Amino acid sequence: MARTNNGAGSKSTAANKGNTSKGSAAPKSSAGVITLAVDIGGTGIKAILLDEEDKPIGERVRTPTPQPATPKAVLEVVADLARQAGSFDRVSVGFPGVVRDGVTKTAHNLDAQWVGFHLMAALEAKLGKPVRVCNDAGVQGYGVVTGKGLELAITLGTGLGSALFIDGRLVPNLELAHHPFRNNKTYEEFLGKKALEKLGKKKWNKKLQQAITQLEALFNYDHLYIGGGNVSKVTVELPQNVTKTSNIAGLYGGIALWRH
Numbered sequence: 001m002a003r004t005n006n007g008a009g010s011k012s013t014a015a016n017k018g019n020t021s022k023g024s025a026a027p028k029s030s031a032g033v034i035t036l037a038v039d040i041g042g043t044g045i046k047a048i049l050l051d052e053e054d055k056p057i058g059e060r061v062r063t064p065t066p067q068p069a070t071p072k073a074v075l076e077v078v079a080d081l082a083r084q085a086g087s088f089d090r091v092s093v094g095f096p097g098v099v100r101d102g103v104t105k106t107a108h109n110l111d112a113q114w115v116g117f118h119l120m121a122a123l124e125a126k127l128g129k130p131v132r133v134c135n136d137a138g139v140q141g142y143g144v145v146t147g148k149g150l151e152l153a154i155t156l157g158t159g160l161g162s163a164l165f166i167d168g169r170l171v172p173n174l175e176l177a178h179h180p181f182r183n184n185k186t187y188e189e190f191l192g193k194k195a196l197e198k199l200g201k202k203k204w205n206k207k208l209q210q211a212i213t214q215l216e217a218l219f220n221y222d223h224l225y226i227g228g229g230n231v232s233k234v235t236v237e238l239p240q241n242v243t244k245t246s247n248i249a250g251l252y253g254g255i256a257l258w259r260h
Contacts, residue, residue, distance in 0.1 A: 042158030
């Protein structure tokens, strides 16, 4: 039987120190450590408060991603969402690009100013709390993987996110989106938001089915998780080792960035 996951289920027990960018340790209050989980996307920016058991505190807050999505504009949105969310002790951020030591190295669906931007330091200065940053698909994966075997997570949104896990440990900086898929076009060119709008849902689903076949042949994964804002558009029958997951897993996985 295929596994099912609502995005808030099993999680890996450890985060790879080399895969996330870490600030200082957060103080623990009598009520426990509260984490502000933030998911920065090309279309929307979301935030929610989580307790130490990964359970939500209050409602998720969301606002459209500003255009142009410069670091200054996005940081202002994150600060506003933080005020709306309430009191917290630390921050976990999922970012749509490669992140090394708190610095964003790529940002194909945001503004070019993000390349080389020290997101972790900027957010710590703005919010006054310790921050950890990871690729958004990595955070999504942490929210759903079991921690056993080879697990792959992809996110279908403005672009295509990807994260590979070995026994619950994230392989850093996998950029599957911009790898050639077919006809000299990349995975993102066939499966991103623009492709969905151009091809229509039926043809887009067919491309997804073809991509799943190719990804299994490439990675020989034990399980594939499909999430992201456009996962609701997936209508094709999926193999037993492929599961659709809730988009909110991109927030729930934030707790894993603080586990060692």
